[in-house]
Amino acid sequence: MAKKVKLPLSEETIAGLKAGDKLLLSGTFYAARDAAHRRMLADLEKGKPLPFDIRGETIYFMGPTPARPDRIIGSAGPTTSGRMDAYSPVLISAGLKAMIGKGKRNQTVKGVTKRHRAVYLGATGGAGALLSRSIQRAEVVAYPELGAEAILRLEVSDFPVVVINDIYGGDLYESAKLDYRLE
Amino acid sequence: MREINSSLVTEKVARLFQEANYSLPEDVVAALKKAQKTEESERGREVLRQVLENAEIAAGGEIPLCQDTGVAVVFLEIGQDVHIDGDLTVAINEGVRRGYQAGYLRKSMVVRPLSERRNSEDNTPAVIHTEIVAGDTIKVSVMPKGGGAENMTRLAMLTPAQGRQGIVDFALSVVDEAGGAPCPPVIIGIGIGGTAEKAALLAKKALLRRVGEPGADPDTAGLEKEILERTNRLGIGPMGYGGRVTALAVHAEVFPCHIASLPVVVNLQCHSARHLTATI
Missing domain, CATH: 3.30.1330 (60s Ribosomal Protein L30; Chain: A;)
Structure with a gap:
């Protein structure tokens, strides 16, 4: 059974998450991918504030297809998280508490995530049409000139994810593979 | 010698990229359904369930299967008895431009990839592979390839x-x-x-x-x-x-x-x- 969880994630909620748990997220998170991450880090380096208060927040690694005129958003599935490994540690140190994407993270990110009691969650890649149904509001909050890579604030209801990396060092990709590995 | 106007290629490429991004080939759907039966892991079966439901939603024609609607890869087998009236490369890129625009597909190509990485905003240029074969037809295969x-x-x-x-x-x-x-x-x-x-x-x-x-x-x-x-x-x-x-x-x-x-x-x-x- 999937656990219903409110966003932003509280310390207590995070403490209760274990790698492999299925969650349905409701509340608000931010969509950002490669170009937006590059811009956020450049802003921080220049001493500028981030375009939104990142403390306690969740970032979804995603760049949607354009919305049709009568729609909230287009297809909206996760992109590969590994490309954000270069940027995530700085954002986690600044207060980011959760990331949603697909694919494994490097040792540095996993270490920083655990140390700052943050989590990494997985969404089903290639299910962007299905996932878009859980998004109830979408607005551009920064870098509109980046088009599909602009930062969006998304309001979601029962958005399905799986916990990949928890605060106890659990890693679903490693443990689940061993459960089913025959060679 | 058969004369083919390059505008026909444009129309075909535009339509194929739109269709490909909304409907999963039936052999792929069949393979996923079979996988759902054989998969032992509960989490794995849930992923396959989501993926199959996703394909049904996308087939409605409103939302693409995946937000990554790909690099536009085009394979051409051109019969040697065909004469193409017009610039073929221009025609293919025009097809990509129209298809990605009309189909509400994401534009994912960046120019100057090693510096500026500026989006070309119409998903061109396509990656085109051309083969000359016997005959008087053109076979066009499109593959929107995710990053x-x-x-x-x-x-x-x-x-x-x-x-x-x-x-x-x-x-x-x-x-x-x-x-x-x-x-x-x-x-x-x-x-x-x-x-x-x-x-x-x-x-x-x-x-x-x-x-x-x-x-x-x-x-x-x-x-x-x-x-x-x-x-x-x-x-x-x-x-x-x-x-x-x-x-x-x-x-x-x-x-x-x-x-x-x-x-x-x-x-x-x-x-x-x-x-x-x-x-x-």
């Missing part, structure tokens, strides 16, 4: 001594290292022989085959079978959440090569294995 799976592509210039075993080991290591990133269950395209670039093209073309259709000869088919069986023992499973179905199929294409060489390219295709072919 997540494409990024996991690997080349190995094996030695003849490494041989068949070297190919099996290499393919398994590529899939194992990629884990959940390329959106498994994947289709594994393998190009063997020729030169480095020939092997890469063969690996990509192998992905146009119907899912699970065996290679041209018993040697190739046997290799595909062995790699598929062993891949599905890796435990990665759908989206890397653990399970028995890591790959839906292995498609290998083989070409003769130099006495000193054994080039191998592994090109992965995600479960949203989109491609479509039409003949003009």
Whole structure:
């Protein structure tokens, strides 16, 4: 059974998450991918504030297809998280508490995530049409000139994810593979 | 000599990219349904359930299957008895431009990739592979190729001594290292022989085959079978959440090569294995 969880994630909620748990997220998170991450880090380096208060927040690694005129958003599935490994540690140190994407993270990110009691969650890649149904509001909050890579604030209801990396060092990709590995 | 106006190519390319991004080929759907029956992992079955429901939603024509509507890869087989009236490359790119615009598809191509990385805003240029064949028709195949799976592509210039075993080991290591990133269950395209670039093209073309259709000869088919069986023992499973179905199929294409060489390219295709072919 999937656990219903409110966003932003509280310390207590995070403490209760274990790698492999299925969650349905409701509340608000931010969509950002490669170009937006590059811009956020450049802003921080220049001493500028981030375009939104990142403390306690969740970032979804995603760049949607354009919305049709009568729609909230287009297809909206996760992109590969590994490309954000270069940027995530700085954002986690600044207060980011959760990331949603697909694919494994490097040792540095996993270490920083655990140390700052943050989590990494997985969404089903290639299910962007299905996932878009859980998004109830979408607005551009920064870098509109980046088009599909602009930062969006998304309001979601029962958005399905799986916990990949928890605060106890659990890693679903490693443990689940061993459960089913025959060679 | 048959005269074909390049505007026909534009129309065809525009339509194919739109259709390909909204409806998953039926052989892919059938393979996913079969996987749902054989998958032992509960998390894996849930991923497959979501993916199949996603395909039904997208087929309604409102929302593309995946937000990554890909690099526009176009394969052309042009009959040598055809004369094309107009600039073919311009016509294909115009088709991509129109299809991605009208179909509300994401534009994912950046120009000056090593510096500015500015979006071209119409998903051009397409990556075009042209072959001249016998006949008086043009066969157009489109493949919107997602970045997540494409990024996991690997080349190995094996030695003849490494041989068949070297190919099996290499393919398994590529899939194992990629884990959940390329959106498994994947289709594994393998190009063997020729030169480095020939092997890469063969690996990509192998992905146009119907899912699970065996290679041209018993040697190739046997290799595909062995790699598929062993891949599905890796435990990665759908989206890397653990399970028995890591790959839906292995498609290998083989070409003769130099006495000193054994080039191998592994090109992965995600479960949203989109491609479509039409003949003009």
